[in-house]
Amino acid sequence: MTSYFVRRFLLILPTFLGVTVLVFTLTRLVPGGPIERMLNEAAMAGADNAGATSGYDGHGAGALSDQQIEELKAYYGFDKPVLVAYADWLGKVLTLDLGTSTRYSEPVWETVKGRLPISIFYGVATLILTYGVCVPLGIVKAIRHKTAFDNLSSAVVFFGYAIPSYVVAIALLTGFAANLEWFPLGGFVSDDFDDLSGLEKAGDVASHAVLPLLSYMAGSFAVTTLLMKNSLMDNLAAEYVRTAIAKGMNFRAAVFGHALRNSLIPIATSFGNNITLIVTGSFLIEKIFNIDGFGLLGFESLVERDYPVVMGILVISSLLFLIGNILSDVCVALTDPRVKFGSGESGQ
Amino acid sequence: MPLLAVEELSVAFDTEDGAVTVLDRVGFHLEAGETLGLVGESGCGKSVTALAVMGLLPKPAGRVIGGRVVFAGQDLIDAPAEQLRRIRGNRISMIFQEPMTALNPVQRIGRQLAESITLHEPAATAAVTRRSLALLEQVGIPAAEQRLSEYPHQLSGGMRQRVMIAMALASSPDVLIADEPTTALDVTIQAQILEVLRTLQRDTGMAVLFITHDLGVIAELCSRVVVMYAGRVAEQAPVEPLFRAPRHPYTRGLLASIPRLQDEPKTHLTTIPGTVPAIGELPPGCRFANRCPLAQALCSERTPMLETLDANRTVACHRWREAVAS
Numbered sequence: 113m114t115s116y117f118v119r120r121f122l123l124i125l126p127t128f129l130g131v132t133v134l135v136f137t138l139t140r141l142v143p144g145g146p147i148e149r150m151l152n153e154a155a156m157a158g159a160d161n162a163g164a165t166s167g168y169d170g171h172g173a174g175a176l177s178d179q180q181i182e183e184l185k186a187y188y189g190f191d192k193p194v195l196v197a198y199a200d201w202l203g204k205v206l207t208l209d210l211g212t213s214t215r216y217s218e219p220v221w222e223t224v225k226g227r228l229p230i231s232i233f234y235g236v237a238t239l240i241l242t243y244g245v246c247v248p249l250g251i252v253k254a255i256r257h258k259t260a261f262d263n264l265s266s267a268v269v270f271f272g273y274a275i276p277s278y279v280v281a282i283a284l285l286t287g288f289a290a291n292l293e294w295f296p297l298g299g300f301v302s303d304d305f306d307d308l309s310g311l312e313k314a315g316d317v318a319s320h321a322v323l324p325l326l327s328y329m330a331g332s333f334a335v336t337t338l339l340m341k342n343s344l345m346d347n348l349a350a351e352y353v354r355t356a357i358a359k360g361m362n363f364r365a366a367v368f369g370h371a372l373r374n375s376l377i378p379i380a381t382s383f384g385n386n387i388t389l390i391v392t393g394s395f396l397i398e399k400i401f402n403i404d405g406f407g408l409l410g411f412e413s414l415v416e417r418d419y420p421v422v423m424g425i426l427v428i429s430s431l432l433f434l435i436g437n438i439l440s441d442v443c444v445a446l447t448d449p450r451v452k453f454g455s456g457e458s459g460q
Numbered sequence: 461m462p463l464l465a466v467e468e469l470s471v472a473f474d475t476e477d478g479a480v481t482v483l484d485r486v487g488f489h490l491e492a493g494e495t496l497g498l499v500g501e502s503g504c505g506k507s508v509t510a511l512a513v514m515g516l517l518p519k520p521a522g523r524v525i526g527g528r529v530v531f532a533g534q535d536l537i538d539a540p541a542e543q544l545r546r547i548r549g550n551r552i553s554m555i556f557q558e559p560m561t562a563l564n565p566v567q568r569i570g571r572q573l574a575e576s577i578t579l580h581e582p583a584a585t586a587a588v589t590r591r592s593l594a595l596l597e598q599v600g601i602p603a604a605e606q607r608l609s610e611y612p613h614q615l616s617g618g619m620r621q622r623v624m625i626a627m628a629l630a631s632s633p634d635v636l637i638a639d640e641p642t643t644a645l646d647v648t649i650q651a652q653i654l655e656v657l658r659t660l661q662r663d664t665g666m667a668v669l670f671i672t673h674d675l676g677v678i679a680e681l682c683s684r685v686v687v688m689y690a691g692r693v694a695e696q697a698p699v700e701p702l703f704r705a706p707r708h709p710y711t712r713g714l715l716a717s718i719p720r721l722q723d724e725p726k727t728h729l730t731t732i733p734g735t736v737p738a739i740g741e742l743p744p745g746c747r748f749a750n751r752c753p754l755a756q757a758l759c760s761e762r763t764p765m766l767e768t769l770d771a772n773r774t775v776a777c778h779r780w781r782e783a784v785a786s
């Protein structure tokens with residue numbers, strides 16, 4: 113088992129290398145290259161809406177200084193042969209030197225680093241809440257299949273699924289923050305956060321988090337709940353459950369002692385995927401609740417052509433994606449003993 | 461009084477086309493220590509009979525709509541769940557057709573076996589392990605100790621079926637129901653498993669209800685046979701008289717279709733012409749009538765009742781006398 117995990121983690125290296133090749137190629141393939149493109153955009157923006165602000169606070173894609181252009185060129189190594197440029201760039205990526213944000217004029221890593229804790233907080237909280245609620249709910253729904261409880265909860269869950277999460281977000285915001293004023297209107301923490309005591313700080317973060325978390329969960333709820341329910345129902349009909357009952361187990365014990373672990377296998381498979389989706393966040397929800405997370409950063413950087421940040425985010429989210437996949441594999445291997453990764457052992 | 465008596469047992473399944481009656485007043489009995497064969501072609505209701513006896517009909521689709529299953533004097537059909545639970549795996553055990561899927565794929569053999577033991581008789585870990593090893597040895601599993609820590613996928617089909625048998629034996633049951641335990645296995649393994657069952661039956665004195673569609677296996681293993689056709693009992697008799705002088709035309713057809721070594725090579729195998737009527741569109745009267753060489757108008761009108769021929773022989777056929785004469 114341990115060797116499986118070690119091998120699996122070692123596989124990150126070549127895969128990540130592949131990702132960097134792709135990202136690097138991308139920088140070369142964009143018509144005209146990132147730098148000319150950026151210059152064009154800057155020029156056009158300047159001509160089109162002189163004076164008008166661009167919806168997103170910040171300085172817009174104002175003309176880049178010669179120095180910035182030189183920095184960019186040097187960063188992507190346009191002055192060197194491709195392979196050398198790639199090797200240089202990779203070396204920089206590995207030391208977390210992702211270039212300099214044109215918008216914030218600070219290293220990309222600094223920009224990203226500031227957002228990470230917020231995104232990770234929301235990601236992990238959503239994940240815990242989703243699994244913490246969906247798995248038990250799916251179990252109860254499977255056992256009570258076609259009862260009033262099952263039908264009612266399905267209706268609620270599908271309702272949440274059918275409505276886009278930003279609509280849920282706006283509805284929650286209007287209802288509970290604007291009208292009822294139960295929760296703050298947005299942001300990650302209050303302005304006076306630094307003056308609060310430890311306990312108050314936690315309460316502050318929590319009260320800011322309630323509505324965004326609900327919005328995040330509304331969408332992912334249906335999928336995980338029904339996955340759990342269907343998976344458990346399949347396993348309840350499996351022959352080994354019948355065997356367990358034939359041995360003299362009662363139904364409930366057979367559900368929890370036998371069917372449950374088997375039915376978690378598909379859930380484990382989707383686990384890693386959910387991690388990455390959630391850590392990268394949804395820019396709409398972040399925008400609505402004014403949360404400075406990864407999703408919003410990525411979106412704004414795209415709009416503002418903050419090229420280095422976009423590439424940096426691409427690299428980081430690819431890395432997260434890889435880690436998520438491996439987490440999935442680890443979860444599956446932990447639940448399913450039949451999974452043995454390319455080893456000489458019997459089975460499969 | 462027989463150990464296990466199935467009386468006029470009827471079972472229906474709810475399907476998309478409404479309720480279909482899959483078992484129609486099936487009856488037979490099992491004496492302590494005997495091996496009774498239950499034979500019939502695929503779909504005739506053998507597994508459903510076994511599951512109904514065990515109270516394991518798939519819920520909510522399947523249900524008993526009539527009759528009784530009496531085990532050691534108590535009716536199992538209406539027994540409370542807890543009472544049934546204490547009988548299942550303890551006094552009546554069952555092994556299934558598919559050893560590949562009958563074991564939990566994510567649990568070690570040792571744990572699944574231990575569970576069979578402790579479900580009915582809590583014991584200390586060491587004692588459970590000792591008992592597990594003894595059971596595995598009893599069913600002829602080599603390197604038993606190592607097997608305990610293995611998962612089902614690491615075992616061959618034959619080994620898994622042995623594990624199933626070991627689990628069924630854990631509480632020394634009075635009755636073992638074996639539902640085609642060798643159908644999914646290849647021939648040499650089949651022979652080994654049958655040998656294991658025969659030895660166990662002899663050593664433990666438990667009664668065995670052996671379900672199969674293989675008359676050869678019946679001849680080898682059983683003392684009496686119940687022949688089923690399309691959800692009903694066609695005939696029951698001790699093995700030797702049944703093979704020598706079958707009464708029901710269906711039984712005759714079954715016996716005639718066993719290939720024999722002395723048959724001329726490369727001739728066509730004898731088969732029963734026609735097909736079993738689909739369970740949804742069962743005809744009135746005798747269900748075998750459309751394939752029966754002796755059928756008359758009466759046969760498709762009136763359902764033949766089970767007639768007792770002598771102390772331990774019954775047949776459900778209007779024309780069994782003609783069958784004997786022909």
Ligand SMILES: Nc1ncnc2c1ncn2[C@@H]1O[C@H](COP(=O)(O)OP(=O)(O)OP(=O)(O)O)[C@@H](O)[C@H]1O
Nearest residue numbers: 473482501502503504505506507508509518521739
């Ligand atoms: N869950 C179910 N729902 C509906 N009908 C069923 C169900 N299970 C069994 N049946 C029907 O009951 C009949 C008897 O099935 P059963 O499994 O007892 O046959 P069998 O004699 O064991 O056959 P085999 O030799 O193939 O195992 C079949 O016609 C089948 O269609």
Ligand SMILES: [Mg+2]
Nearest residue numbers: 506507639640
């Ligand atoms: Mg069957």
